[in-house]
Amino acid sequence: MKINETTHTSIWYDKDQNKIFYIDQTLLPWELKIRELGSLDDTVRAVRNMEVRGAPLIGVTAAFGMWLAAVGGHNIEDAARMLLATRPTAVNLQWAVNKMLEDFHSRGLSADSRVSEKHKIKIKTLNAALEIRDLEISCSKSIGENGLHLIENLAKKKNGKPVNILTHCNAGWLACVEWGTATAPIYMAHDKGIPVHVWVDETRPRNQGAKLTAFELGAHGVPYTLIPDNTGGHLMQEGMVDMVIVGCDRVAANGDVANKIGTYLKALAAKDNNIPFYVAMPYSSYDPDTPTGKDIPIEERDPDEVRIVDGERLTGNGEQGTVNGDRLTGNGERGSLIGVAIVPEGTPVANYGFDITPARLVSGYITEKGLRRDAS
């Protein structure tokens, strides 16, 4: 999608340089920093530090990581284990790593044969990784097309007023490669001239809504309003939300949805106010081997993610003066980005990354194969 009228994707292969590049999402919205994904170690670090995040993008990044592992002469089974250990909840990671291993195995390559077959692996493995990337893009596009008519139907009842859509966390193009999942129908509606307005949950503790969703919607020109995570229920009670669309990190066989912590609360509020609650789900996030939400492991993360908030330091008079569009060129000054602790050191904190929204609260799954009432 667009940033300052230029089209971007979150990760890509540069053929001329024979290198992988990605947007470092920990610096947005302040700086558009592009980094090279140069090795397996780079990949593990980038996924763990959430420089790349979002279930589909984690999968694509891990696929490139498997290519880099093979090129770098790593034992591919070890590489797979290292990558799978980075984030436990999103199933796309497993899906992409397993697809890469299948590709290796289908060509009779074992962990030991990788060095002698180096050139061959280098080319073919890259193709497999690029196919995974292409698949995510086409999935997102289909999800957009399949969700678009839901927005169009709502727009018909709004008499030209914007369709108000609430989303949680970032299931945008930054979480994928292009279009996003939850945002794909929104971008398509906007590009088609249907008036939409998005309520963006800030999504504590890491504020991916405030930092990423608000940024990408704004950069593309989609009207939005940032809200604290506490606000959505009130807006729904007041008739200010027409639909909810969220992404997912894993959907169990019975349709239970693991997504960013707090999603369940919004699903309850949507149900209580008869507002449709949709999950945008590429089938790479569907896991038939996990029977129910109870079987999905919930990642616990560093308490400092709750305790420390980062942002731009205000100048002496309390004004914000240094951030503007120029910062997105990557040439911006960095000194004003700092962290503050909102509570004293040693404050006991719990930091669960995800929660489970029971299938009974989901109005439908917007997938690349169409809108489904059941996930399977």
Add this chain to the structure above:
Amino acid sequence: MKINETTHTSIWYDKDQNKIFYIDQTLLPWELKIRELGSLDDTVRAVRNMEVRGAPLIGVTAAFGMWLAAVGGHNIEDAARMLLATRPTAVNLQWAVNKMLEDFHSRGLSADSRVSEKHKIKIKTLNAALEIRDLEISCSKSIGENGLHLIENLAKKKNGKPVNILTHCNAGWLACVEWGTATAPIYMAHDKGIPVHVWVDETRPRNQGAKLTAFELGAHGVPYTLIPDNTGGHLMQEGMVDMVIVGCDRVAANGDVANKIGTYLKALAAKDNNIPFYVAMPYSSYDPDTPTGKDIPIEERDPDEVRIVDGERLTGNGEQGTVNGDRLTGNGERGSLIGVAIVPEGTPVANYGFDITPARLVSGYITEKGLRRDAS
């Protein structure tokens, strides 16, 4: 309650100095700053800036503000209007200001007679304000006693494991004068040796949970864990919450509860998981003149409360080094408390202060007159 083994209240009259003092709650947990409430203007500013906040404390502070207005020769009707305009949602403010006006009127004092009757007003009005303060303390104490048995009953089923109580925002002694409302039963249970553990919602955007509830529970020695507002639903699904107790800013005649934004979402989750959801309600927060929650005005506040987060600056190596118990003496260094903007300037933000929890989601109202199924 206790801070470093010393007992404090949130606002008090110092007889020797004939002055009112209060704890500036915008500096907690970093500094225990005690300020003088010296005039009507001081009062308006302190309430509006939320140096004092919490429905019962706002009422008590406004009562002292009315005394200060009379002493200062202000037109008391104008003073009442100024105070009522500071915060629209909490009904305690109206209740306390009206009680003070009644006291003035009952003694035949009009706005014009205040100067000539100065000495008399000065004494009698202070008594009326002190009575309001005493009433809030005794209300809190009774609420504590009336809620204690709920915790005791749960403790019997826990075989010595702590009773896990979730609370939202700060309805602690800092929001009142002593004991608090939601926290009163918790302090009493803890002081009685019943093992309790509190899940403290950080309560964006102003983080009163992180800054005030975590601070006051910790300072008194009550075990707690700070969580993002998104987390409570997951904890309830996992059986990690035995009960919810929240405060209230206003309860309508039908039992609908206005409380800090996000309360409604926790009430929905409690209902969905069969967890009792209690509202601690002094009758000063009950408003029989407001038929339902829909009739309660919801305050919209400055978007910068969402956009800017304040806390302690980290040192160069990312560590927090300067905050410790000494900061609470009021002698601590102040230079390291700063604000950061979590989003660029101009980001569209909505900031509603409260939401309405429908009466159907409330298991009971813990009041100074006993536990009630209905608010009236």
